Amino acid sequence: MPANNPAIDLDQVRRQCARCDLRDLCLPAGLDSADVDRVDQMVADRTSLASGDTLYHAGSPFRALYVIKSGSLKTQAVSEGGELQILGFHLPGEIMGFDALAGERHQCSAEALEASSVCRLPYAELERISASVPGLQRQFMRLVSREMGDDHDHMAMMGRNQAIARLALFLHSMSKRQARLGRSADQLTLTMSRADLANYLGLVLETVSRLFGRLQDMGVIEVRRREVKILDRESLKSVGEC
Amino acid sequence: MPANNPAIDLDQVRRQCARCDLRDLCLPAGLDSADVDRVDQMVADRTSLASGDTLYHAGSPFRALYVIKSGSLKTQAVSEGGELQILGFHLPGEIMGFDALAGERHQCSAEALEASSVCRLPYAELERISASVPGLQRQFMRLVSREMGDDHDHMAMMGRNQAIARLALFLHSMSKRQARLGRSADQLTLTMSRADLANYLGLVLETVSRLFGRLQDMGVIEVRRREVKILDRESLKSVGEC
């Protein structure tokens, strides 16, 4: 174990990409080691957030994108009528803040659902470097495109009018995203409250709670508070199909 | 009026950006005239689509993005269970095909709702040119970010559980998008069927039909088939707030 030298620790913090577990999912994916170093130098800092901390607020000026290193966050927007809508739940390796690009200001707020850490990417730097590192440009686009794909999944889920189908689709999708991170696909730990989940699904929290119970009675899942075990993936998929 | 010379016509087709009505909304926005010419040369072709024609299919390999020049299109995806979900309706100046970037293949299909034309942008060219034209890169990001913002609006709408609020929000949003194009904000010509609209809103077509009637009875709009006139914007907004 190295001596507890702050200077060395700081240096480690600034050379993490090459050793980060997420390097194959994150911006450095597919880059050679020299380019990974350039990305590493671009990362302004790696911030820790406590549960409930806000990464950025809707309306605040846009300066940087963020890649989630650990933990999970939710994004939410307030409509003109004052209604809150949760837009998404975000896991490690995902990029956040992109919707702010069109208008110079963040369009939604991002809040940590648990202790989390993110890598901050000042956008001016990202633009500059990606002009000279073609692979970075491409990987960046991939991440953004994946965000868009996740949004489309969300819409498809909201389009199902059977409430239980929405919950099943949500669980299935979370399971896939967990697996993408190399975690167990069958044992989920939900980090959002029932109220958050209900809002995300376009339901009320009582309905979500009842549906968890019903899926459990059907033998499809096992629920204990925020721990969910998927017992029968095939049934889960078929419930998702209405 | 010039002689009907095909060679000159073809040349005009290839130098359209500078004279296009949409140049301030589209990729050339903010570029100087030399850079606009480079964008112009990048446009592979400008394709005409008849109503019902498909621009690209889900699953087909991704090669190009498209900017809508005139008309309107819908994008739709088929979920694992075979359920169709309409993801969006797209108007001139909007960019399409972006969600394909993550996986090399289109994730959804795009179909013309009326006679339409699009500018095809081979992605390889776009990548190459945007590395040397910083303003293009920035404007491209803006367009993509705007698409994402539209998706978020869609989700917020689907989250409202009152059906009439969804329809009101949809009409309001279409009105704003029409206005962005310099068209009348109060006189909408919907190009999608009631079935498409219902699917998009997460409702059934009978409900949509009834709600049009109800908004008309309330004096908020005037409907005649696909022609909608907004009579009372304030009421429309308040209905959208549930």
Added chain:
DNA sequence: CACCCGCTTTGACGCGGGTCAAATCGCGCA
């Protein structure tokens, strides 16, 4: 250990919107 408070579950009830059915409209085509 006991209290408190937020989160979650469970129950009862009513209505909004889905489902099924049929009529009407209106455009395209002969």
Added chain:
DNA sequence: TGCGCGATTTGACCCGCGTCAAAGCGGGTG
């Protein structure tokens, strides 16, 4: 002009989910 068929409207019925209310549960704090 008349026919045919898809698109849209309208009606009747009823079930799923939202609403209101109250009880459990569990974790944090003094």
